[in-house]
Amino acid sequence: MPEIPLASWTDGPARSAIVDFVARVTKEGGKDYVRPAERIATFDNDGTLWNEQPLQVQVFFLADRIKQLAAKDPSIVGRQPFKAFVEHDFKTLLSLGKQGIAELFFATHAGMSDEEFADIGRAWFASAKHPKYGCPFTQVAFKPQAELLGYLRENGFKTYIVTGGGVDFVRLIAEQIYGIPHEQVIGSSIKLRVEMKDGRPVLMKTPELGSFNDREMKVQNIGLQIGRRPILAFGNSDGDLAMLRYARSGAGPRLALLLHHDDGEREVAYDREFMLSPLAEALDKATEYGLTVVSVKRDWKVVFG
Amino acid sequence: MPEIPLASWTDGPARSAIVDFVARVTKEGGKDYVRPAERIATFDNDGTLWNEQPLQVQVFFLADRIKQLAAKDPSIVGRQPFKAFVEHDFKTLLSLGKQGIAELFFATHAGMSDEEFADIGRAWFASAKHPKYGCPFTQVAFKPQAELLGYLRENGFKTYIVTGGGVDFVRLIAEQIYGIPHEQVIGSSIKLRVEMKDGRPVLMKTPELGSFNDREMKVQNIGLQIGRRPILAFGNSDGDLAMLRYARSGAGPRLALLLHHDDGEREVAYDREFMLSPLAEALDKATEYGLTVVSVKRDWKVVFG
Numbered sequence: 001m002p003e004i005p006l007a008s009w010t011d012g013p014a015r016s017a018i019v020d021f022v023a024r025v026t027k028e029g030g031k032d033y034v035r036p037a038e039r040i041a042t043f044d045n046d047g048t049l050w051n052e053q054p055l056q057v058q059v060f061f062l063a064d065r066i067k068q069l070a071a072k073d074p075s076i077v078g079r080q081p082f083k084a085f086v087e088h089d090f091k092t093l094l095s096l097g098k099q100g101i102a103e104l105f106f107a108t109h110a111g112m113s114d115e116e117f118a119d120i121g122r123a124w125f126a127s128a129k130h131p132k133y134g135c136p137f138t139q140v141a142f143k144p145q146a147e148l149l150g151y152l153r154e155n156g157f158k159t160y161i162v163t164g165g166g167v168d169f170v171r172l173i174a175e176q177i178y179g180i181p182h183e184q185v186i187g188s189s190i191k192l193r194v195e196m197k198d199g200r201p202v203l204m205k206t207p208e209l210g211s212f213n214d215r216e217m218k219v220q221n222i223g224l225q226i227g228r229r230p231i232l233a234f235g236n237s238d239g240d241l242a243m244l245r246y247a248r249s250g251a252g253p254r255l256a257l258l259l260h261h262d263d264g265e266r267e268v269a270y271d272r273e274f275m276l277s278p279l280a281e282a283l284d285k286a287t288e289y290g291l292t293v294v295s296v297k298r299d300w301k302v303v304f305g
Numbered sequence: 306m307p308e309i310p311l312a313s314w315t316d317g318p319a320r321s322a323i324v325d326f327v328a329r330v331t332k333e334g335g336k337d338y339v340r341p342a343e344r345i346a347t348f349d350n351d352g353t354l355w356n357e358q359p360l361q362v363q364v365f366f367l368a369d370r371i372k373q374l375a376a377k378d379p380s381i382v383g384r385q386p387f388k389a390f391v392e393h394d395f396k397t398l399l400s401l402g403k404q405g406i407a408e409l410f411f412a413t414h415a416g417m418s419d420e421e422f423a424d425i426g427r428a429w430f431a432s433a434k435h436p437k438y439g440c441p442f443t444q445v446a447f448k449p450q451a452e453l454l455g456y457l458r459e460n461g462f463k464t465y466i467v468t469g470g471g472v473d474f475v476r477l478i479a480e481q482i483y484g485i486p487h488e489q490v491i492g493s494s495i496k497l498r499v500e501m502k503d504g505r506p507v508l509m510k511t512p513e514l515g516s517f518n519d520r521e522m523k524v525q526n527i528g529l530q531i532g533r534r535p536i537l538a539f540g541n542s543d544g545d546l547a548m549l550r551y552a553r554s555g556a557g558p559r560l561a562l563l564l565h566h567d568d569g570e571r572e573v574a575y576d577r578e579f580m581l582s583p584l585a586e587a588l589d590k591a592t593e594y595g596l597t598v599v600s601v602k603r604d605w606k607v608v609f610g
Contacts, residue, residue, distance in 0.1 A: 182532035200554035227487035249505035
């Protein structure tokens with residue numbers, strides 16, 4: 001625990017909004033007091049807790065998995081959606097719709113037990129390097145956010161990741177990077193099926209979509225898996241807007257934060273033009289919806305750890 | 306916290322199995338040590354944590370909800386599945402299959418927001434009395450089990466309810482009775498949909514099944530929502546067998562407990578003949594599957610609080 005909480009945050013409006021909010025909800029006897037059981041905070045992952053540029057971490061994993069598959073069966077890269085993917089033709093890929101994206105995931109993330117998938121994923125994280133930053137992918141997390149997660153937990157919050165990324169993938173590193181246990185990661189999922197293997201039951205990952213945890217589905221999965229409206233939520237794209245509005249519009253004190261990547265020198269400046277996960281409506285309507293915009297350039301002293 | 310842990314448990318094989326197991330997994334440096342993040346314990350609810358005889362608590366709630374609906378539209382009790390239900394004709398009801406059961410729930414648990422449902426449920430728990438015991442339904446919980454949950458948590462376990470009951474229903478009382486927060490209740494669910502109501506997003510409960518959290522589905526939902534194989538599981542019926550076997554067959558120390566209701570004097574003696582939730586295969590194969598059978602008669606000094 002740092003001596004000064006949120007030491008990587010510039011002393012300014014965003015940091016003040018966070019510190020004031022936490023002070024209010026934790027002040028026993030105060031009018032805004034929230035008991036610990038209700039202090040639920042939900043964070044998007046890609047672009048909110050770690051870097052998503054030029055591509056989300058899981059996309060690099062997916063690419064390496066397709067290379068592994070192509071080494072066994074070269075014909076797959078001549079077929080869609082694999083062809084568009086290996087050619088970085090994201091326009092065509094997105095035109096294939098959710099089913100196209102889903103098929104990429106089924107081919108690379110399914111047909112094995114959750115334990116086998118975890119072994120593959122851990123080996124990848126142990127060896128792969130981010131092509132832009134040259135470091136392990138576990139090091140592209142944002143330092144100010146790791147501090148914020150810790151600060152919230154020290155103040156009795158339960159911190160959740162609510163990500164469009166695959167739940168099994170994000171669980172591989174959430175504890176190490178963010179101090180968040182498996183059961184506090186809610187993500188996109190494929191359906192699991194119990195099968196007997198070597199005389200014992202295992203969970204097989206099937207080629208069938210469970211849920212694509214984006215937009216309204218984030219809220220629906222929060223309802224199913226947490227069963228409480230978060231009092232704090234943090235996101236960075238239109239895919240998080242439903243969750244931010246849901247958290248913001250409950251009774252009592254509420255804080256919804258929207259990260260704006262506006263620092264091309266230290267990270268990358270982008271918003272509405274990022275095809276895979278644009279930020280447009282949430283930014284345009286931040287004031288109307290009561291969202292606190294956090295600027296990387298203005299509000300963070302450092303970006304990475 | 307009681308001076309003697311598990312004070313309501315008779316000093317015998319079941320209590321010893323629990324105490325020994327907890328001592329082994331918490332002994333730092335020991336060969337069976339399990340770090341706290343992996344100390345996941347999952348409990349069935351109906352018949353494991355609270356009484357389910359002559360009927361599960363939620364069935365009484367369902368009956369009162371149908372009475373409320375019939376007061377507005379008396380014709381519904383002439384139609385299936387309502388007719389079979391109000392006539393206590395469970396044989397016919399079960400012959401209507403999962404869809405019949407689901408329709409009972411859709412009619413009584415859906416078409417409202419999760420917040421409206423919680424208000425209805427809380428009002429019911431505050432006023433309704435168990436027809437056999439004459440007490441509020443919150444008082445039919447088993448005292449030895451409340452002690453066990455507390456004992457496990459004091460030893461660094463995270464305790465979960467994994468129930469065939471409705472997740473929103475069980476969450477209403479899980480914190481009060483068992484000290485288990487909303488997010489550690491996994492149950493049967495109907496799908497939620499985000500809707501705008503009075504200018505703010507709410508979660509509506511739709512008449513569409515999410516999952517019926519019984520048998521293999523318990524294991525699949527543990528995989529989705531917890532993402533770890535529990536090291537301890539406790540159930541009382543064949544509906545829990547998949548979960549018990551899943552917990553029991555992981556690597557390292559494991560404890561799977563099966564409650565046998567064999568005390569007709571203090572509670573009720575039943576197993577394979579209970580149509581709504583029989584115990585047969587799990588009892589017959591307890592030894593083969595490595596399950597520790599807990600006898601109400603032999604292992605519990607008291608049943609209720």
